Amino acid sequence: MKFRILFLLIIFLFCATNNFAQKKTTRVQIENSDDAEFRIKEGVSHFVGNCRFRHENALMYCDSADYFEKENRLNAFGNVRILQADTINVTAKRLIYDGNTRRAELFENVTLTDGKAVLTTEYLQYDMATRIGTYPNSGKITNQQNVLTSNTGYYFVGSKDAFFRHNVKINTPQTEITSDTIKYNTQNRIANFFGPTHIKGKDDYLYTENGWYNTSTDQAKFNERSFYQSGSKTLKGDTLYYDRRAGYGRAVKNVYFIDTADKVILTGGYGQYNKPSEIAYVTKRALLSIVQEKDTIFLTADTLKTTLSDPKQKSNKNGEISKDTTVVTKIQKKEQVNADDDMPPMGPGITEPMKPVSKTTDTLKRANEAKNVADSLLKKTDTTKVVKEDTTRYRILYAYKNVRMYKSDLQAVADSLVYTYSDSIMRCYKSPAVWTQGSQITANQIDIELKNKKIDRMKMNASAFLVGTEGDSTLFNQISGKNMVGFFNDNKLTRLNVIGNGESIYYPKEDSVTYTGMNRALCSNMTLTFKNNKVARVKMEKDIEGKLHPLDKIPEGEDKLKGFIWRVEERPVSKEDIYRKVAVKTVVDSTEKKNGRQIQQGEKKTSVLPAAPKKATIAPAKKESFTPRKER
Numbered sequence: 001m002k003f004r005i006l007f008l009l010i011i012f013l014f015c016a017t018n019n020f021a022q023k024k025t026t027r028v029q030i031e032n033s034d035d036a037e038f039r040i041k042e043g044v045s046h047f048v049g050n051c052r053f054r055h056e057n058a059l060m061y062c063d064s065a066d067y068f069e070k071e072n073r074l075n076a077f078g079n080v081r082i083l084q085a086d087t088i089n090v091t092a093k094r095l096i097y098d099g100n101t102r103r104a105e106l107f108e109n110v111t112l113t114d115g116k117a118v119l120t121t122e123y124l125q126y127d128m129a130t131r132i133g134t135y136p137n138s139g140k141i142t143n144q145q146n147v148l149t150s151n152t153g154y155y156f157v158g159s160k161d162a163f164f165r166h167n168v169k170i171n172t173p174q175t176e177i178t179s180d181t182i183k184y185n186t187q188n189r190i191a192n193f194f195g196p197t198h199i200k201g202k203d204d205y206l207y208t209e210n211g212w213y214n215t216s217t218d219q220a221k222f223n224e225r226s227f228y229q230s231g232s233k234t235l236k237g238d239t240l241y242y243d244r245r246a247g248y249g250r251a252v253k254n255v256y257f258i259d260t261a262d263k264v265i266l267t268g269g270y271g272q273y274n275k276p277s278e279i280a281y282v283t284k285r286a287l288l289s290i291v292q293e294k295d296t297i298f299l300t301a302d303t304l305k306t307t308l309s310d311p312k313q314k315s316n317k318n319g320e321i322s323k324d325t326t327v328v329t330k331i332q333k334k335e336q337v338n339a340d341d342d343m344p345p346m347g348p349g350i351t352e353p354m355k356p357v358s359k360t361t362d363t364l365k366r367a368n369e370a371k372n373v374a375d376s377l378l379k380k381t382d383t384t385k386v387v388k389e390d391t392t393r394y395r396i397l398y399a400y401k402n403v404r405m406y407k408s409d410l411q412a413v414a415d416s417l418v419y420t421y422s423d424s425i426m427r428c429y430k431s432p433a434v435w436t437q438g439s440q441i442t443a444n445q446i447d448i449e450l451k452n453k454k455i456d457r458m459k460m461n462a463s464a465f466l467v468g469t470e471g472d473s474t475l476f477n478q479i480s481g482k483n484m485v486g487f488f489n490d491n492k493l494t495r496l497n498v499i500g501n502g503e504s505i506y507y508p509k510e511d512s513v514t515y516t517g518m519n520r521a522l523c524s525n526m527t528l529t530f531k532n533n534k535v536a537r538v539k540m541e542k543d544i545e546g547k548l549h550p551l552d553k554i555p556e557g558e559d560k561l562k563g564f565i566w567r568v569e570e571r572p573v574s575k576e577d578i579y580r581k582v583a584v585k586t587v588v589d590s591t592e593k594k595n596g597r598q599i600q601q602g603e604k605k606t607s608v609l610p611a612a613p614k615k616a617t618i619a620p621a622k623k624e625s626f627t628p629r630k631e632r
Contacts, residue, residue, distance in 0.1 A: 028067060029054045047066075051063065071098075074097040090112045091110070092106035092111075093108035141153070172215045177199050206220065210224040246276075263291075263421075288300070298406045299406075299417070303400055399417040400417070411571050411573075424450040425447055447461065457487055505518060506519045518549045520547055
């Protein structure tokens with residue numbers, strides 16, 4: 001309703017401004033006709049053949065006409081034409097012209113041209129003083145390659161503005177625009193929208209309720225309830241900018257990007273989408289939602305970027321490797337987020353398939369060289385079985401700077417993350433930490449593998465560490481190793497394999513309340529099974545050593561394994577809490593610091609802990625004090 005009121009107000013202002021400029025009335029003058037008949041009593045003059053009339057700055061032509069002198073009115077018939085100021089040309093089959101108001105009514109096959117556009121309709125009201133044409137019934141304006149139709153329209157010849165109402169349609173070579181209310185300028189070919197508007201391209205679609213679209217440059221800005229669709233992808237925002245030729249869209253405030261094919265949902269305060277490169281950015285409270293059967297994973301970062309993997313390299317006819325490249329336009333360079341230097345790792349095995357191995361053997365090469373085979377024969381040899389490279393593209397999500405993830409039974413933080421949809425793996429980099437089932441998991445890199453939208457496996461690569469405590473106890477059960485692999489069933493950890501340099505601290509209980517002491521053990525490999533979110537069985541392999549310390553006789557520093565750090569304050573506790581900024585804790589080895597090691601850049605908060613005793617200082621465990629149970 002407010003758009004209609006605004007539209008009528010604009011029309012009123014246009015008309016009122018022009019009405020003030022009207023001149024004093026003059027009489028219509030006859031300049032030519034083949035025959036004339038004057039009916040003095042009736043006050044009517046009848047003219048036939050090659051009729052020409054002049055009034056102010058306009059000439060009027062017709063086959064025949066009746067002039068009513070008292071009313072200063074002219075009725076013209078047949079091949080009617082009005083020429084005004086040598087630029088405006090109006091044609092019709094019949095005309096009623098009021099010389100006092102300088103208003104004309106034209107009927108049947110009406111056209112109005114002004115050098116920029118051609119208006120056609122069956123009935124037109126044209127004010128020669130204000131140079132405004134109005135058609136209350138359907139009409140059409142042709143402006144170069146654009147065709148505009150509507151049920152009602154106003155055309156302002158002076159400003160080149162056209163206002164359309166009801167069933168408005170604009171056809172351009174690239175798009176079809178339909179709306180309820182449009183203002184269109186035939187000079188710059190810009191359409192302004194004041195109601196629900198649909199813009200359909202060959203392979204994309206735009207919707208808005210307020211904004212403008214430049215039909216000559218295919219650039220647009222939309223302000224209310226706007227969104228852009230291309231195939232399975234949709235980009236929404238309070239304000240939407242779009243450049244069709246560059247294939248570029250930008251959204252500001254309440255940004256929403258979804259890809260139904262790849263099941264990507266991104267939200268934030270600012271977003272952009274590049275159609276040629278299939279890249280989408282979201283920043284300012286950026287959020288990724290992965291909907292599961294009974295739960296949803298929420299992931300945020302300073303910047304979320306989604307794109308498709310590069311097509312596999314193909315060999316040209318000369319055997320050289322060539323790669324498809326995409327031209328980046330000026331506007332894309334201008335709007336691109338300057339965060340590429342901080343992006344997580346990428347490359348073979350992470351964001352690209354591994355390169356295939358050539359099947360041609362060194363023996364075959366040496367044989368060909370020794371025999372000096374002719375070129376034709378060599379060509380036959382070169383055509384031996386060649387593995388065709390996979391050109392399938394798949395979606396990749398990059399999250400970098402302050403990554404935080406929340407799920408009801410799993411939370412995580414990291415500096416950066418890569419999620420590849422081809423294998424459903426989240427790879428967390430730079431001080432990652434994961435919390436699940438009362439335990440905290442850390443490593444140099446953590447890979448979370450999803451299967452059917454559920455966590456299936458978790459890999460802790462290098463400096464793997466698991467720590468947990470029961471209730472509000474300050475006694476921490478700990479496991480460390482070179483690498484770890486956790487296996488999940490229905491999103492619950494069921495087994496944990498420690499691979500290399502296994503070490504543990506465990507506080508066994510005599511009953512549900514009383515602790516018997518602290519058991520510290522070493523081994524090469526370790527397997528833990530879990531039941532009801534608690535350790536049910538521990539199996540150790542190779543070079544097992546261990547010792548049980550009474551709680552009141554634990555040596556200083558023995559209750560913490562090397563690399564221990566408790567980061568519970570970083571843990572997201574809800575969907576809303578993932579936006580909280582938290583300083584990342586990192587471990588600084590006291591011996592390394594003493595030897596002159598400098599704190600790495602970005603370590604906002606550190607925890608210096610005593611180093612664990614060397615292996616040689618741990619006494620062999622007695623049988624009665626070794627608590628890990630043997631596997632059944």
